Amino acid sequence: MNSEMNPDILLDVRRLRVEIPTRHGALTALDDVSFEIARGEILGFVGESGAGKSLTGMAVIGLLDAPAHVARGEIWFGGQRIDQLDAAAMRALRGRRIGAIFQDPLVSLNPLLTVGEQLVETMLTHLPLSRGEARERAVEWLKRVGIPSPAQRVEAYPHQFSGGMRQRIVIALALCAEPDLVVADEPTTALDVSVQAQVLELLRALCRERGTSVLLVTHDMGVISENADRVAVMYAGRIAEIGPVDPVVNRPRHPYTHGLMGSIPPIDASPAWLRQIDGAMPRLAARPSGCAFHPRCASASARCRAELPLAAGNGAVQVACWHPHQPPVLEAA
Amino acid sequence: MNAHNYLAVEDLSRHFQAHGRTVRSVDGVSFAIPAGSTFSLVGESGCGKTTLARVIAGLDRARTGALRFTRPAGAIGARVDELLGRVGLAAADGAKFPHEFSGGQRQRIAIALAGEPSFLVCDEPTSALDVSVQAQILNLLKRLEQEEGLTSLFISHNLAVVRFVSTRIGVMYLGRLVEVADTEALFAAPRHPYTQLLLAAIPRVGQGRRAAGVPAGELPSPLAPPPGCAFHPRCPAAAEICRREAPRLSTLRDEAAVACHAVGGAAQPVRFMPRAA
Numbered sequence: 001m002n003s004e005m006n007p008d009i010l011l012d013v014r015r016l017r018v019e020i021p022t023r024h025g026a027l028t029a030l031d032d033v034s035f036e037i038a039r040g041e042i043l044g045f046v047g048e049s050g051a052g053k054s055l056t057g058m059a060v061i062g063l064l065d066a067p068a069h070v071a072r073g074e075i076w077f078g079g080q081r082i083d084q085l086d087a088a089a090m091r092a093l094r095g096r097r098i099g100a101i102f103q104d105p106l107v108s109l110n111p112l113l114t115v116g117e118q119l120v121e122t123m124l125t126h127l128p129l130s131r132g133e134a135r136e137r138a139v140e141w142l143k144r145v146g147i148p149s150p151a152q153r154v155e156a157y158p159h160q161f162s163g164g165m166r167q168r169i170v171i172a173l174a175l176c177a178e179p180d181l182v183v184a185d186e187p188t189t190a191l192d193v194s195v196q197a198q199v200l201e202l203l204r205a206l207c208r209e210r211g212t213s214v215l216l217v218t219h220d221m222g223v224i225s226e227n228a229d230r231v232a233v234m235y236a237g238r239i240a241e242i243g244p245v246d247p248v249v250n251r252p253r254h255p256y257t258h259g260l261m262g263s264i265p266p267i268d269a270s271p272a273w274l275r276q277i278d279g280a281m282p283r284l285a286a287r288p289s290g291c292a293f294h295p296r297c298a299s300a301s302a303r304c305r306a307e308l309p310l311a312a313g314n315g316a317v318q319v320a321c322w323h324p325h326q327p328p329v330l331e332a333a
Numbered sequence: 334m335n336a337h338n339y340l341a342v343e344d345l346s347r348h349f350q351a352h353g354r355t356v357r358s359v360d361g362v363s364f365a366i367p368a369g370s371t372f373s374l375v376g377e378s379g380c381g382k383t384t385l386a387r388v389i390a391g392l393d394r395a396r397t398g399a400l401r402f403t404r405p406a407g408a409i410g411a412r413v414d415e416l417l418g419r420v421g422l423a424a425a426d427g428a429k430f431p432h433e434f435s436g437g438q439r440q441r442i443a444i445a446l447a448g449e450p451s452f453l454v455c456d457e458p459t460s461a462l463d464v465s466v467q468a469q470i471l472n473l474l475k476r477l478e479q480e481e482g483l484t485s486l487f488i489s490h491n492l493a494v495v496r497f498v499s500t501r502i503g504v505m506y507l508g509r510l511v512e513v514a515d516t517e518a519l520f521a522a523p524r525h526p527y528t529q530l531l532l533a534a535i536p537r538v539g540q541g542r543r544a545a546g547v548p549a550g551e552l553p554s555p556l557a558p559p560p561g562c563a564f565h566p567r568c569p570a571a572a573e574i575c576r577r578e579a580p581r582l583s584t585l586r587d588e589a590a591v592a593c594h595a596v597g598g599a600a601q602p603v604r605f606m607p608r609a610a
Contacts, residue, residue, distance in 0.1 A: 048463035048464070048465060048466075049463055146549075162551055164551050165551075192377035192378055192490070192551075192552060193377065193490065193491075193492075193531065193534050193535060194377060194530055194531060194534045194547075194548070194550075194551075194552075195551055195552075196534070196536075197534040197535075197536065197543070197547040198547045198549065200536075201543065201546075201547050219463070219464070220536065221464075221538045222535065222536030222537055222538045223536050225536065225537065225538045225539055225540070225541075226536045226537060226540075226541075226542060226543045227536075246539075246541070249538060249539045250539045259465065260464060260465060261538070261539075262468075263464050263465045263467070263468035264464050264468075264493070264538060265468075265471065265491075265493040265494050265496065265497040266493060266496075266538070267492060267493040267496065267520075267532070267535050267537065268520075268537070270496065270497070270516075270517065270520075271497070273472055273475070274468035274471055274472055274497065275468065276465075276468050276469050276472060277465040277468070278469070280463075280465075280466060281463070281465075
C-alpha cells in the first residue's frame with residue numbers, strides 16, 4: 001500500500017534495515033522490516049530481548065543510538081519521508097507529531113522542573129497557546145491522567161510522585177502536544193501489575209478518544225493481546241508474523257509464534273508442561289543462514305537452512321516461513 | 334509440627350529501622366512447606382517476599398520467630414556431571430567458564446550448584462529471562478520436584494508463573510500473608526479482595542479486550558502503612574473495623590487461610606472484585 005495515496009495510513013515503514021558498524025564489518029540489527037500503522041490504530045511489537053522491537057520504535061522516532069543507523073529502506077509519516085530528515089527537523093516532528101513513552105519515566109521527566117512547568121513548556125513549544133492557556137491545560141491533563149488534586153500537584157516535582165503516577169505524567173507529556181503517533185516502549189514494565197493495568201487502560205482510552213496511533217513495544221503478550229489491534233512478532237531482527245491480534249495470538253502460523261504462545265504460563269489453566277523452544281535466539285554476530293529460526297524449529301527443511309523466507313499471506317496475516325501452520329478452513333457461510 | 338513438613342515458619346518477623354521509623358518488612362508470618370512440594374510467595378514490590386526468602390535461606394539472621402527444618406535422611410552428594418545432566422547440560426560443559434553460558438544456562442547451573450538439591454529457595458528465578466527460556470527453567474524446576482522430590486520456596490510477582498510451579502501459594506501484602514491456599518483452590522476461588530485484584534489485573538493472552546475494569550489505587554508506602562488492615566484504602570468491602578483492626582490469618586474449612594474481616598464470617602467465597610474475562 002502506498003501512504004501517499006491512502007490517507008488512512010499514518011506510518012509506512014518499507015524494507016527498513018538498521019546496521020551497526022563494527023571493526024569486523026556491519027552487523028545487521030534489523031532487516032527488511034515493513035509495516036503500516038493506520039490512523040487511530042494500535043500496533044504492538046512483541047519479541048524477546050535482542051529481537052529488534054525497541055530498535056524499530058527508535059528508528060521511527062529518529063533516536064537510534066550511534067553508530068546504529070538506517071542503512072536501507074524508507075520511513076513515511078503522514079505522507080512525508082522522515083528517515084532522511086536532519087536532527088532539528090526530526091526533533092520538531094518528535095515533539096509535535098510523534099510522542100514517546102519509555103519504560104523508565106525518569107528518562108522523560110526533568111527532575112529540576114515541576115511537572116506543570118514541563119507540560120507548559122512542551123505545549124508552548126508546539127501549540128499556539130498563551131502561557132495562561134497552557135497552564136490551564138496542564139492542570140486539565142493531570143486530571144485526565146488521574147492525578148489526584150491536580151491544581152495543587154501541578155506544582156510538584158517528579159520525585160514527589162510514585163512510579164505509577166510518574167508514568168501517568170509521562171503519558172500526559174507525550175500527548176499534550178496532540179501528536180498523531182505515540183511510540184510507547186515497554187511503558188508499564190517497571191510498574192507493579194495492579195498499577196500496570198490502570199496505566200495501559202489510560203493510555204489506550206486517551207489515544208482512542210483522540211484518534212492517536214500507537215506503536216506499542218513490549219515483551220508481554222498479555223499486554224499486546226488486551227491493548228493492540230494488530231501485532232508484529234519479531235525474531236532476530238525481522239518480522240516473523242504480523243496481523244490482527246486474534247488470529248496471530250490464537251491461531252499462530254509461524255512456528256516461532258506458535259512456540260512462544262505455548263511457552264507462556266497461562267493464568268487461567270494448569271498445563272502439566274510448558275511448550276519449550278530449545279536453545280536461545282542467535283546473537284547479532286552469529287545469525288544462521290536462511291531462516292534465523294531454523295536451528296530451533298521442528299519443521300525446518302533444507303530450504304529453511306539455505307533460503308530466507310519472505311513475508312507472505314493472502315489474508316490480513318503475513319508470515320515469513322517456508323512451512324507455516326495452515327490457517328483453519330473457513331466454513332461456508 | 335507436622336512430621337511431613339520440610340519447613341515450618343512460625344510467627345516470623347523482620348523489622349528494619351528507616352527514617353526514624355520501624356518498617357515491618359515481614360510481620361508475623363507463619364506457613365509450612367510439606368516435603369517434596371513447592372510453596373510460592375506472591376506479591377508486589379515492598380510486600381516483603383524477598384526479605385522473607387533471604388531470612389529462610391539463612392542470608393539474613395536478624396529476625397524473630399522460628400524456622401524449623403526437618404531434613405530427610407539419606408541425601409547423598411552427587412558428582413558434577415550427574416548434577417549437570419540433571420539440569421539438562423552436557424557433562425562436557427563442566428569445563429566452561431560462566432560467561433560462556435546464556436542466561437538460561439546460567440540459571441540451570443545455579444540450580445545444580447544448590448547441590449544435593451533437597452531444598453531450593455528461588456527468588457524471581459526467571460524474571461530476567463525471555464519467555465522461551467523461562468519455559469525451559471520452569472519445566473526443569475517442575476521435573477526436579479516430581480522426579481527428585483525437591484522441596485522449594487518460590488518467590489515471584491508473576492501469578493501465572495506461580496500457578497504453573499506451585500503446590501501451595503501464599504499471597505503477601507505489605508509484610509503480611511493475606512491468603513494461603515492450595516494452588517487450584519486459590520485460582521478457582523480467590524478469597525481475599527487483594528488476591529482477587531491481583532488476578533483481575535493480569536493481562537490475559539488471547540481473550541480480546543479486558544472485560545473487567547481495573548481497580549484503582551496503588552501500593553501504600555511501607556514507611557507509612559495504613560492503620561488496621563493495610564489493604565483497606567483500596568478495598569471495596571472495607572468497613573469500620575478494617576480501618577481499626579488488622580485481621581488475623583484464620584484457617585477456613587478447606588485448609589485455606591485468609592486474613593480479612595469480610596471473608597471470615599462468610600459461608601462461601603465472596604466476589605469483591607470484578608472477575609476477569
